Amino acid sequence: MTKNLTDRFFSAALWMILVLLALMLVPFVFSQSVVSLINEMLIMALAGCALNLMLGYGGMVSFGPAGLYAVGAYSTAILLTRYGAPFFIAVLAAPVIAAIIGTIVGWFCVRRSAVYFALLTLAFAQIIWTVIFEWYDFTNGDNGIVSIPIPEVLYSIRNIYYFSLAFVAICIFVLWRIVRSPFGATLQSIRENPMRTEFIAVPVRRYQLAAFVISSFFLGIAGSLFCVFAGSVFPDYAHWVKSTDMLVVCLLGGIHNFAGPIIGSSVYILISKVIAKNTTYWMFFLGIIIVFLVLYMRNGIAGFAAEKLSRWKNRLQGTNG
Amino acid sequence: MFFETKNLTKKFGGLTATSDVNLQIKEGELVSIIGPNGAGKTTLFNLITGHIKPDGGKVFFKDKDITGFPPYVISRMGIGRSFQRLNIFPRLTTFENVQVAVFSAQKKSHQLFTSARKMVRQETENILESVGLLDKKDIQGGLLAHGDQKRLELGIALAVNPLLLLLDEPTQGMSPQETLETTALISKLVKERGLTLIFVEHDMSVVFGISDNIYVMHQGRIVFSGKPEEVKKNEEVQRIYLGEENK
Numbered sequence: 242m243t244k245n246l247t248d249r250f251f252s253a254a255l256w257m258i259l260v261l262l263a264l265m266l267v268p269f270v271f272s273q274s275v276v277s278l279i280n281e282m283l284i285m286a287l288a289g290c291a292l293n294l295m296l297g298y299g300g301m302v303s304f305g306p307a308g309l310y311a312v313g314a315y316s317t318a319i320l321l322t323r324y325g326a327p328f329f330i331a332v333l334a335a336p337v338i339a340a341i342i343g344t345i346v347g348w349f350c351v352r353r354s355a356v357y358f359a360l361l362t363l364a365f366a367q368i369i370w371t372v373i374f375e376w377y378d379f380t381n382g383d384n385g386i387v388s389i390p391i392p393e394v395l396y397s398i399r400n401i402y403y404f405s406l407a408f409v410a411i412c413i414f415v416l417w418r419i420v421r422s423p424f425g426a427t428l429q430s431i432r433e434n435p436m437r438t439e440f441i442a443v444p445v446r447r448y449q450l451a452a453f454v455i456s457s458f459f460l461g462i463a464g465s466l467f468c469v470f471a472g473s474v475f476p477d478y479a480h481w482v483k484s485t486d487m488l489v490v491c492l493l494g495g496i497h498n499f500a501g502p503i504i505g506s507s508v509y510i511l512i513s514k515v516i517a518k519n520t521t522y523w524m525f526f527l528g529i530i531i532v533f534l535v536l537y538m539r540n541g542i543a544g545f546a547a548e549k550l551s552r553w554k555n556r557l558q559g560t561n562g
Numbered sequence: 563m564f565f566e567t568k569n570l571t572k573k574f575g576g577l578t579a580t581s582d583v584n585l586q587i588k589e590g591e592l593v594s595i596i597g598p599n600g601a602g603k604t605t606l607f608n609l610i611t612g613h614i615k616p617d618g619g620k621v622f623f624k625d626k627d628i629t630g631f632p633p634y635v636i637s638r639m640g641i642g643r644s645f646q647r648l649n650i651f652p653r654l655t656t657f658e659n660v661q662v663a664v665f666s667a668q669k670k671s672h673q674l675f676t677s678a679r680k681m682v683r684q685e686t687e688n689i690l691e692s693v694g695l696l697d698k699k700d701i702q703g704g705l706l707a708h709g710d711q712k713r714l715e716l717g718i719a720l721a722v723n724p725l726l727l728l729l730d731e732p733t734q735g736m737s738p739q740e741t742l743e744t745t746a747l748i749s750k751l752v753k754e755r756g757l758t759l760i761f762v763e764h765d766m767s768v769v770f771g772i773s774d775n776i777y778v779m780h781q782g783r784i785v786f787s788g789k790p791e792e793v794k795k796n797e798e799v800q801r802i803y804l805g806e807e808n809k
Contacts, residue, residue: 421677422677422678423670426671427665434650443662443666444634448671
């Protein structure tokens, strides 16, 4: 009985509900600037979780998630400004377009593994960046697209926060289901040993491509949400620096925990803002913090916490039973 | 013929790893391929299972030409294998190691939104029990003892429901006692499931007791084949093995 209770106390579902409840209260407690900061964290958390499906679960190190993220952001922006598409269609089309581009990019990338895979993803992201940067007639080039017509309801920070929260919560829940499905298990077996997986009759490349496409889909949503939140899009969204941000978010939080990128996103955005407020050399301090985390918390913050938590849990169960 | 290779040949640069290998195996047979290290046994397995493509020759399974098919297609057709080097999923639990293979066998690997945790539990546990690992199901595969990892690999291979099973030195690195137990376990499982088995081994004593037929490989060629007693008496086989031991 006690064991059952402690188990339930530590169960993931309960944590998710608690976090969600806390997030719903945020606009009532914090100022607008904090709410908008948390909004950024939410979107980055989704992008991180989408990337981590490949990185942590599939063992595919992608250096180009920002490319697909930008495809999502620009899809929404261009559909709204150029074609006057209805708002929800512009938002919902973003992941579909990102998934289509992701299929094409992924088809090439999964043909190689490890460092060559990483290089291909980087190359494709740079191609996407170049297209956005140079194609003035369509994307407005380096001027970006500004004053994107979003519905008036979303002008208030509180409303846009709930809008983002709803999307992010649903998407992260879906991703959570995916990693716990037979597909997720198979993806992990590919990470552990691609050759052995091939010999249990799994077409490895096809599964890697599927992971790539699913990841692109959710990166597309994250991009679209950021477009709606910021009201503007810039070629920088596709830049490799943005990809590195996403990778750092995953590594910082821990790639072998589902919650890793969520924690990573919160911590990364928080420290980058807090430090940036106090010094122009914030990148320097961020670098030091990352070096420390990588050296002393090798499985990221979530991995470190999970280890401590399970020790604590064992002790609790030990004294109870 | 259930399984057959015809003049299977593979060259690596100037080295001929296998040369004109002809195997003929009937359904339900337990066949061993023996030979000293470097005789080309593992290359032969890699050729059969599609891991590498032959330079010449054909592979037939149930009278179908499967030469050059990718590994996942060959596994799906019913040829399973284990590896000489340990080849499991080290950071998945013992249970999950077998479970992913069962998913594949039941064509469930692609399911995206169902929860894997409680699926195919019974099937997975049956296989773990048959290889004697049920009590270790929650341990990470990579943390098991060497002998247990070899048995886990056998479990993964069995979980795909193969008709023909290729085992590459399944007792490699085991103590003599473990070797005896594992060999007995394998021949029991093979009989229970009505499998056809090709067993690769460099130590002939391991396979004499359980094989219906033995192929002796040396420098990429099959130099002799026959019943275990015939192999024991054959002078060339003696010479290959004694020659190796004198080195």
